[in-house]
Amino acid sequence: MVREFNILITGVGGQGVILMSELLGKAAIADGLSVRGSEILGMAVRGGSVTTIIRVGEDVYGPLIPAGKCDIVMGLEPSEALRNAHFLSKSGLVILNTVPIIPFTVSLGQSSYPSLEQIVEKLNSITGKIIKLDAAQIAREAGSLLAANIVMLGALFGTELLPLKIATIKERIEARFPAKVAPVNIKAFDLGYQVCQQAVK
């Protein structure tokens, strides 16, 4: 029985964050688990920060992850991972897509963007477990730049920490995409999975 497992997925509008939580949620149900989660829509139009939460287990009641209790932070964008770092548990894990998306406020001179080293250093002050990957590059290898979120999903399963079956999530991916692009997404998932496995070793 799973007591509590918390995943936070964060990125920028348009990266496919919400799709990831839908796939995970449906897969969890198919595997017989209870799911809770939440997302912020509305003002999170294109370009804004987007965060979604997926929680599974018998002890989970609420839609939000308590600060300090997140098992995995999935950062589809590095600075957004840092923005949510305080949710991380000390034994938690970060999967970080290292490709930054610089907001227009930086061009306007209203804010600045941190270096990847600064981001990793801050995350390191909570947990040493950080898996870094270039999801865009891997997605390109798989055949579509649009599949970066599925690369990240593969990496998430590559940790082997999830109480979910790989076969189930792959079924969900195949059901979600048109037959024409499903194979590319499965390949993206597999490549993400492998990269993470190598990093864990």
Place this chain on the structure above:
Amino acid sequence: MKELTISSDAPGERIFVLGNEAIARGAIEAGVQVATAYPGTPSSEILENLARVAKEVDMYVEWSTNEKTAFEGALGVSICGVRAMASMKHVGLNVAHDPLMTASHIRVKGGLVVVVADDPWAWSSQNEQDSRYVALQGNIPVLEPSSLQEAKDMTADAFRLSEEFGQLFMLRSVTRIGHGRSDIVLGEISRERRKGSFKKDPGLLVYVPRTARINKPLMLERLEKIRKAVNTMPYNQLNLVDNAKLGIIACGLSYSYTMEAVKWLGLEDEVSILKIGTPNPLPEELIIKLLTSVKEILVVEELDPFVELHVKAIAGEHNIGVKIHGKDVVSRIGELSTRGVTEAIAKLTKSKLPVDFAELDKLQQEAAPLLPLRPPALCPGCPHRASFRAITTAAQRVAKDYGEDVEPIYPSDIGCYTLALNPPLHAVDTTVCMGGSFGLANGMARVVEAPIIAHLGDSTFFHAGIPPLINAVYNKANITMVVLDNSATAMTGFQPHPGTGYTATGDETAALRAEDVARACGVKFVEVIDPFDLKAATETVEKAMRFQGPAVLVFRGLCTMIELRDKKKAGEKIVPYHVDQDKCNPKCDACIKLLGCPAIIKQGDKAVIDAALCTGCSLCAQVCPYNAIIQE
């Protein structure tokens, strides 16, 4: 295998849904025959999802022009003996406030439920008001779910209760219910379909003074029955433990945070918990049982101390000597969290915190200055950006007529265009409520010597913009009123409205034009403008602002998100612009500084256009003084 959805006839099966889908499913299970709404975050997906399956489940579903009309429509259905639901966001409930206050006097025939979605932390709203007070004022019983399953169950049950007690009911959702996700177990779908019939009954339905006097005592009798019944409803549950250190009363979603906090602190055997699912009226017998079993009470609820005040009153009335905590230890601002509730319980029970929260706060504070600002922005290609460029350029020119230091005033409204508050557009001076732009402008024109150009969107215009427009004509206000017509209720998810030519369920209908409405209302200066013809648009705005008397401008440009979707469907190619780096003057930055388009970024000292984001709208090419921006 066909995937199960909210319309599936599959009792006992589990599906993964958004909270607003759960509420929609509840309405389907209850056999609701009419659902009405006006879009508003976080409530919009309730009606959106019903509209999608309306024909399949035999339900009439409409986007109404505003929440008042939506609720009145539902009330009309209920009077004719058929089940109806109106859904809206918290501030939408204010628009429906007038009929709500009298509707509760009417003994219900067909089950009638108003669903209201509150927005703690005002994620997508102008305030974080607590709708339970509206219910209290209007004598409306409230069901408040603690989970998505309960949101579905309560919605379905609310119609049965409404008919059983003859009373209008309210379901109170919050952002984390409506935009929460979870698995829910489906129930039976009622296939009962009633034929509406109207029975003349002026003593119940015609609210002349005498009718209110006759029906108020009858309404109070019905409420008294509900007051007794809530003590045994499954939504309220009392779990007493022996020698409890603390008694907790948790309302709605706060119950979920409370359960997690108690487990986190390891206090399962040391606190008694009363779960509240009916904040109005409260289960008084259960509350008294809890109050008399402990020395200290904590009331956990989001936003205002609604339950807390009533619990204090009950304790006073029954002379129970118990210390009652609530908003002294739990925040009245924003959303609650397991952490917030954990800290409150730990403080009262003198327990050790499970996590060093101070350390996490320190980390957050240290990270904050490193983080880039990532506010939501008008999309690349958004016609509003072009409209604002024309509006502010013309308004600055006209303001000079009033004096060197005079600034134009830009009353704004509720919609995507509110994002023009941010630099570099700076075209939003006030935002209060739907239609408030034209309304406030009417008043300002009486007392300031400055040009006033107010703007709102097309959906907002039909919702609440027409009465203040008529007011401006009637009272001869010298203001310019702009309708930014992008043919959608864009901010909430592109829902159709009376100007779009089709209904919630996709049927074709008359498309009202804002310019026709304005002319019919007696406005003498009315022009329709293409936002992307910047020079002509600017000149027309200037003319309108110099016109003596009310003027109306309709900027018509399809929402870029819809345009891109349509182009993709049609297989049309988007041809982006790019910067000719030889012509670009690195000291200029006009495109960046005037427009704030997310597709234009600075690389080194030069402007570069992100071809993946550019929609080919041409606006940047029109403002570039060096003709350095060209289409590929």
